[in-house]
Amino acid sequence: MVKDPSELSVAKSRRLPVMGDVARLAGVSHMTVSRVLNEPESVRPNTRERVLLAIEQLGYRRNSAARSLVTRRSQTLGVVCFDTTLYGPASMLNGIEHATEDAGYAVSVASLRRPTAEAATQAVQRLVDQSVDGLVLIAPQAAEAMAFVRALPTDVPVVAVENALPNVTSVSVDQVLGARLVTEHLLALGHETVHHVRGPSDWSEANGRVDGWLAALEENGRAVPRELVGDWSAKSGYVAGQKLARDRRATAVFAANDSMALGVLRALHEAGARVPEDVSVVGFDDIPEAAFMTPPLTTVSQPFRDVGRRSIEILLDEIEGGEERGASSVIPPELVIRNSTSSRRT
Amino acid sequence: MVKDPSELSVAKSRRLPVMGDVARLAGVSHMTVSRVLNEPESVRPNTRERVLLAIEQLGYRRNSAARSLVTRRSQTLGVVCFDTTLYGPASMLNGIEHATEDAGYAVSVASLRRPTAEAATQAVQRLVDQSVDGLVLIAPQAAEAMAFVRALPTDVPVVAVENALPNVTSVSVDQVLGARLVTEHLLALGHETVHHVRGPSDWSEANGRVDGWLAALEENGRAVPRELVGDWSAKSGYVAGQKLARDRRATAVFAANDSMALGVLRALHEAGARVPEDVSVVGFDDIPEAAFMTPPLTTVSQPFRDVGRRSIEILLDEIEGGEERGASSVIPPELVIRNSTSSRRT
DNA sequence: GCCCTAAATGTTATCGTTAACGCCTTTCCG
DNA sequence: CGGAAAGGCGTTAACGATAACATTTAGGGC
Numbered sequence: 001m002v003k004d005p006s007e008l009s010v011a012k013s014r015r016l017p018v019m020g021d022v023a024r025l026a027g028v029s030h031m032t033v034s035r036v037l038n039e040p041e042s043v044r045p046n047t048r049e050r051v052l053l054a055i056e057q058l059g060y061r062r063n064s065a066a067r068s069l070v071t072r073r074s075q076t077l078g079v080v081c082f083d084t085t086l087y088g089p090a091s092m093l094n095g096i097e098h099a100t101e102d103a104g105y106a107v108s109v110a111s112l113r114r115p116t117a118e119a120a121t122q123a124v125q126r127l128v129d130q131s132v133d134g135l136v137l138i139a140p141q142a143a144e145a146m147a148f149v150r151a152l153p154t155d156v157p158v159v160a161v162e163n164a165l166p167n168v169t170s171v172s173v174d175q176v177l178g179a180r181l182v183t184e185h186l187l188a189l190g191h192e193t194v195h196h197v198r199g200p201s202d203w204s205e206a207n208g209r210v211d212g213w214l215a216a217l218e219e220n221g222r223a224v225p226r227e228l229v230g231d232w233s234a235k236s237g238y239v240a241g242q243k244l245a246r247d248r249r250a251t252a253v254f255a256a257n258d259s260m261a262l263g264v265l266r267a268l269h270e271a272g273a274r275v276p277e278d279v280s281v282v283g284f285d286d287i288p289e290a291a292f293m294t295p296p297l298t299t300v301s302q303p304f305r306d307v308g309r310r311s312i313e314i315l316l317d318e319i320e321g322g323e324e325r326g327a328s329s330v331i332p333p334e335l336v337i338r339n340s341t342s343s344r345r346t
Numbered sequence: 347m348v349k350d351p352s353e354l355s356v357a358k359s360r361r362l363p364v365m366g367d368v369a370r371l372a373g374v375s376h377m378t379v380s381r382v383l384n385e386p387e388s389v390r391p392n393t394r395e396r397v398l399l400a401i402e403q404l405g406y407r408r409n410s411a412a413r414s415l416v417t418r419r420s421q422t423l424g425v426v427c428f429d430t431t432l433y434g435p436a437s438m439l440n441g442i443e444h445a446t447e448d449a450g451y452a453v454s455v456a457s458l459r460r461p462t463a464e465a466a467t468q469a470v471q472r473l474v475d476q477s478v479d480g481l482v483l484i485a486p487q488a489a490e491a492m493a494f495v496r497a498l499p500t501d502v503p504v505v506a507v508e509n510a511l512p513n514v515t516s517v518s519v520d521q522v523l524g525a526r527l528v529t530e531h532l533l534a535l536g537h538e539t540v541h542h543v544r545g546p547s548d549w550s551e552a553n554g555r556v557d558g559w560l561a562a563l564e565e566n567g568r569a570v571p572r573e574l575v576g577d578w579s580a581k582s583g584y585v586a587g588q589k590l591a592r593d594r595r596a597t598a599v600f601a602a603n604d605s606m607a608l609g610v611l612r613a614l615h616e617a618g619a620r621v622p623e624d625v626s627v628v629g630f631d632d633i634p635e636a637a638f639m640t641p642p643l644t645t646v647s648q649p650f651r652d653v654g655r656r657s658i659e660i661l662l663d664e665i666e667g668g669e670e671r672g673a674s675s676v677i678p679p680e681l682v683i684r685n686s687t688s689s690r691r692t
Numbered sequence: 693g694c695c696c697t698a699a700a701t702g703t704t705a706t707c708g709t710t711a712a713c714g715c716c717t718t719t720c721c722g
Numbered sequence: 723c724g725g726a727a728a729g730g731c732g733t734t735a736a737c738g739a740t741a742a743c744a745t746t747t748a749g750g751g752c
Contacts, residue, residue: 018707018708018709019708019709020708028731028732029731029732029733030708030709030732031710031731031732031733032730032731032732034709034710035730035731038710042729042730042731043730043731044729044730044731047730047731061475062475062708062709063415063477063707063708063709064475064476064477064709065411065412065414065415065420065477065707065708065709066411066415066707066708066709066710066737067708067709067710068411068709068737069409069411069412069415069707069708069709069710069737069738069739070708070709070710070711070736070737071709071710071711071737072737074411076454076476083440084430084436084439084440084443085433085436085437085440087431090430090431090436091431093430094429094430094431094457097430097455097456097457098457098459101456101457101472106454106456106472106473106476107454107455107456108422108452108453108454108455109443109453109454109455110443110447110452110453111440111443111444111447113444113447126447126452127452129407129408129410130410130422130452131409131410131411233634234634234635234637234638235634235637235638237638238638259634259635262635262638262639263638265638265640266638266639266640266642269640288579288580288581288605289580289605289608289635291580291581292580292581292583292584292608292609292611292612293608293612293639293640294611294612294615294639294640296612364737364738364739365738365739366738374701374702375701375702375703376702376738376739377701377702377703377740378700378701378702380739380740381700381701384740388699388700388701389700389701390699390700390701393700393701408738408739409737409738409739410739411737411738411739412707412737412738412739412740413738413739413740414707414739415706415707415708415709415737415738415739415740416706416707416738416739416740416741417707417739417740417741418707693752694751694752695750695751695752696749696750696751697748697749697750698747698748698749698750699746699747699748699749700745700746700747700748701744701745701746701747702743702744702745702746703742703743703744703745704741704742704743704744705740705741705742705743706739706740706741706742707738707739707740707741708737709736709737710735710736710737711734711735711736711737712733712734712735712736713732713733713734713735714731714732714733714734715730715731715732715733716729716730716731716732717728717729717730717731718727718728718729718730719726719727719728719729720725720726720727720728721724721725721726721727722723722724722725
C-alpha cells in the first residue's frame with residue numbers, strides 16, 4: 001500500500017503540508033483525506049486509520065481560506081459592540097466568546113468607536129466582508145437600529161443583544177422587571193417615592209429601566225420625581241447625587257447602574273447624608289465591586305454571561321438549523337438586597 | 347468599449363458579483379479590476395474610472411477567502427486573552443481593536459477559560475489555523491509562557507502585552523516603577539512601612555508590583571511586612587483588609603489593584619478604622635470608579651489603551667516591515683494622589 | 693515615420709479545499 | 723450464480739482571487 005519511499009520523506013519543506021501530501025503518504029487520493037476529515041464514517045476504518053496517522057506524522061492542518069472559499073462558510077461569527085470596557089458588555093462578550101469557542105467557531109470583533117449609524121454600518125460591512133456566518137449585535141443604542149438593518153445583507157443570520165430591532169431575533173434581560181423590583185422594594189420600605197438617575201437616552205437598557213421605574217410608581221399612585229440623566233459613569237452619578245443632596249427631599253434613589261450608584265453614594269456622603277439611614281440607594285448590574293462599596297450596594301443582578309451564551313445558541317440554530325429566526329428570549333434579573341437600602345426614617 | 351448589452355444586465359442573480367462580472371461590465375479583463383483595487387496607480391485614470399463605476403454599480407466586494415488563499419495573508423490579527431472582564435485587559439483589548447481597525451485588519455479573539463498551558467496552546471492553535479497574520483498575547487500568566495512559545499509556529503509575528511516572554515517582543519507598563527511611586531509616596535507621608543496586598547503569583551503584573559514595593563522598602567531600610575495575597579477581586583481585598591484591621595499595626599496599605607483596594611477600604615471601615623486618618627490606602631490601575639470611592643482612592647494610572655495601540659503598531663511593523671522583532675517598549679505609569687492617603691497621625 | 697522601450701492590459705496558472713460525478717468493488721437477494 | 727444496489731474511492735472541475743508571464747499600446751528620439 002505504501003508508495004516509493006522517496007515520496008514519503010517528511011523532510012521539512014518550506015511549505016506546509018497540504019491534503020495531497022497526506023494523501024500520498026497514506027497511499028490514497030486527496031479526496032479520501034477530505035472525507036476522513038469531514039465525514040469519517042464514509043471511509044473504511046482501515047484506510048481512515050492510515051490517513052489519520054499520516055495527518056499526525058505530517059502535522060497537517062486544513063487551510064481555512066481554501067475551505068471557506070469553496071464551502072462559503074468561514075466558521076467565524078462576527079460581534080459588533082460598542083464599549084466593551086463597561087462591565088455588562090464585557091461580560092456578555094465573554095459569554096459569547098466561550099460559547100462560540102465551544103461550538104467550534106471563531107469570533108471576530110468589531111468595536112464601534114462612536115455609536116453612530118455610519119460607524120455601525122461600516123463595522124457590519126467589514127464583518128460581512130470577512131464572510132462571517134452570523135452576526136451578534138451588542139450595541140444597545142436604539143437610534144442605530146435602522147442603520148444596522150439597512151446595512152445587513154439578507155442572508156446573514158443576526159441576533160441582537162439588549163436591543164429590539166425590527167425583524168431581528170433578540171436576547172435580553174428584562175430591564176423593566178428589574179427596575180420594577182427595585183422601585184417596589186424601595187416603596188415597600190416605606191419611601192414616599194423613588195428618584196431615578198437614568199442612563200443615556202439612546203440606550204435601550206436605560207429606557208427599559210425608566211419604564212419599569214415609572215410603571216411601578218404609577219401603579220402605586222406615587223409622585224414621579226424628575227429624572228436625572230447620567231452616562232453610566234461614576235462621575236455622572238456623582239453629579240446627579242450632588243443635585244439630589246442639594247434639594248434634600250429624596251429619601252430613595254435608584255441609579256441605573258452600579259457605577260452611577262457609586263457616584264451617588266459619594267456625593268451623598270460628601271453632603272453629610274447617611275446611607276441608608278437618610279437616603280436609600282440602589283444600583284443595577286451587580287458588578288463584583290457592588291458588595292464592597294460603602295455601604296454594600298443593593299442592586300439588580302443580571303446574568304450577562306448567560307445572555308451572551310444564549311445569543312450564540314440562537315444564532316447557531318439559525319445558521320445550522322437553517323431555521324427561521326427563533327423566538328426572542330427575555331431573561332429575568334434578580335434583586336440583590338444589601339445594606340444601602342433601609343426603611344425610611346420616621 | 348462596451349460589449350454586448352445582454353452581458354451587461356445587472357440582473358440580480360442569486361450569486362454575488364465576482365471580479366469577472368465587474369470586468370465584463372467595464373469592458374476590461376478581471377486582472378485590471380484586481381489592479382484597480384490593489385495598485386490603482388498602475389492603471390490609466392480613464393479605465394480606472396470605468397472599473398470603479400462598474401464596481402459601484404454591481405455593489406462588488408472582494409472575496410476575502412479567495413484573497414487570503416492566494417496571498418497567504420488573512421488581514422486578521424489574533425488576540426489571546428484571559429479575563430476581559432477585568433478593567434485592564436478590557437481596556438487594552440479596546441485599544442487593540444481600534445488600532446487594528448485603523449490599520450485595516452480584522453481582530454479575532456480567543457478568550458482563555460483558564461490560564462492553563464493547554465488552553466493557551468489550543469487558543470494559539472485555533473488562531474493560527476485561521477491563518478492570522480500576527481498574534482497579540484494578553485495573558486499575563488508567566489507560567490504559560492513556555493507553552494505559548496512552544497505552540498507557536500516560527501513564522502507568525504507575536505507581541506506579548508504585560509508579559510515578558512523569551513524571544514518575544516513585548517509592550518508593558520513599568521509595574522516596578524508604579525509600585526515604587528506608591529511606596530515612596532507613603533513613606534514620604536511618614537509611614538514607618540507599607541503593607542502590600544498582592545495579586546496572584548502567576549501574574550507578571552502582580553510580581554512586578556511586589557518587586558517595586560520591596561525595592562522601595564529596602565532602599566529606605568524599612569521592615570518588610572508579610573505580604574497578603576489576593577486574586578484581584580474586591581472580595582479578596584476585603585479578606586486581606588480584615589486581616590490587616592485585626593493586627594492593627596498597619597498604617598499604610600498598598601493594594602495591587604483598585605478593586606482589592608475597595609475591599610480593603612470596606613474591611614477597614616467595618617473595623618472602625620478611618621481612611622486616611624488611621625490608615626492610608628493606595629490602589630493600582632485608576633479605574634474610572636476610583637475617584638468616587640469612599641474616600642477617593644489614591645492610585646496609579648496605567649495607559650491601558652495606549653499599551654494596546656502600541657502593541658499593534660509593533661506587530662504591524664513586524665508583519666509589514668518584515669523587520670526583526672523591534673525593541674520591547676515599556677511605558678511609565680503615573681501616581682494619582684487623592685484622599686485615601688495622608689500623613690501618619692503622630 | 694520607424695524602432696525601441698516602458699507602460700498598460702490581457703492570458704494562463706495557481707492557491708488548497710470541497711462538490712459532483714463515475715468507476716470499481718463488494719454484498720446480498722432471487 | 724447473475725445482477726442490481728450500495729459502499730468506497732478516485733478523477734476532474736469548481737471556488738474567486740493574485741502571480742507570473744505574454745502581449746499590446748503609447749511615447750519619444752532620430
